[in-house]
Amino acid sequence: AQKVTQAQTEISVVEKEDVTLDCVYETRDTTYYLFWYKQPPSGELVFLIRRNSFDEQNEISGRYSWNFQKSTSSFNFTITASQVVDSAVYFCALRGYQTGANNLFFGTGTRLTVIP
Amino acid sequence: EPEVTQTPSHQVTQMGQEVILRCVPISNHLYFYWYRQILGQKVEFLVSFYNNEISEKSEIFDDQFSVERPDGSNFTLKIRSTKLEDSAMYFCASSEARTGALSEQYFGPGTRLTVT
Numbered sequence: 001a002q003k004v005t006q007a008q009t010e011i012s013v014v015e016k017e018d019v020t021l022d023c024v025y026e027t028r029d030t031t032y033y034l035f036w037y038k039q040p041p042s043g044e045l046v047f048l049i050r051r052n053s054f055d056e057q058n059e060i061s062g063r064y065s066w067n068f069q070k071s072t073s074s075f076n077f078t079i080t081a082s083q084v085v086d087s088a089v090y091f092c093a094l095r096g097y098q099t100g101a102n103n104l105f106f107g108t109g110t111r112l113t114v115i116p
Numbered sequence: 117e118p119e120v121t122q123t124p125s126h127q128v129t130q131m132g133q134e135v136i137l138r139c140v141p142i143s144n145h146l147y148f149y150w151y152r153q154i155l156g157q158k159v160e161f162l163v164s165f166y167n168n169e170i171s172e173k174s175e176i177f178d179d180q181f182s183v184e185r186p187d188g189s190n191f192t193l194k195i196r197s198t199k200l201e202d203s204a205m206y207f208c209a210s211s212e213a214r215t216g217a218l219s220e221q222y223f224g225p226g227t228r229l230t231v232t
Contacts, residue, residue: 033219043205045159045223091159097215103149103161103172104221 002027004094004107012113013082021077021110023092029053031097034068034075035104039089048090051075053097082114118142120224122208128230129198137193137227139208148191149209149221150183152176159207165191166214198231205229 003026013019025034036048049059051068059066063080079086089111093104121140129135141148150162163173165183180196191210195202205226212218 037223042225043228044225045207047220047222050220093159095219103164103174104151104159105161106159108158 002029002094002096002105004092004105006092006107006110008110009108010111010113012115014115015084016081018078018080019082019112021079021090021092021112023075023077023107025073025075025092025094027094027096029096033095033097035093035095036066036075036077037091037093037106039091039109041088045091048077079112082112084114084116087112087114120208120210120222122206122224122227124227125225126228126230128232131200131231132197135195135198135229137195137206137208137229139191139193139210139224140189141191141208141210142212142222143189145210145212145222147171147211147214147219147221148183148185149211150193151207151209151223153205153207153226154201155204162193162206195229198229200231203229203231 005024008022032053034051038046038048049066056068056070065078067076089109091109092107095104123138127135148165151159152162153159161174163177163183164171182194184192205228207226208224209221211221
């Protein structure tokens with residue numbers, strides 16, 4: 001079965017601090033995809049990144065970086081020098097290649113509040 | 117940039133009424149999805165649709181739900197007899213392919229359904 005765990009329900013940081021959002025996943029699929037989505041207060045889901053299971057290279061995009069570690073089944077997301085506009089709920093999601101290949105399994109989300 | 121659109125943005129209905137939520141996927145996409153997010157909870161997969169038929173559905177997608185692609189552009193979710201617990205944000209998504217680099221699911225802004 002597919003499962004995504006985001007143990008941090010809520011995080012508050014002061015602007016310009018770095019923050020890491022944790023994501024741990026479970027899957028029996030040997031090939032799978034991992035995602036992060038941002039849900040701002042307006043409610044839409046904004047795609048941030050997709051990572052394939054066979055590509056463990058970490059990625060940096062501006063202030064965002066992602067650390068994928070297959071050995072610990074984790075796909076953590078770090079925001080450097082956080083800004084108030086980063087305040088949102090962040091969801092980690094998993095899609096298996098073999099199991100339920102059409103659907104995304106989401107974690108319960110982490111609400112990030114950046115205090116000015 | 118092409119995007120998924122959904123109408124209405126907010127729908128209020130009385131328990132027992134039928135509702136139809138509408139989505140216009142990205143024009144060259146072939147795979148369509150509905151997800152649901154009950155307020156404050158995680159996003160949950162409902163159904164995927166390809167080639168004019170359901171390819172996968174979750175346990176949530178029971179007989180009161182149906183999907184249809186009535187023409188070349190719209191993709192609809194019908195709830196036959198709404199219940200209070202159907203109150204949620206409903207997201208439509210589409211993707212160009214099922215797997216690989218073009219399998220990114222792009223989400224619409226959501227329809228907030230309130231059942232009274």
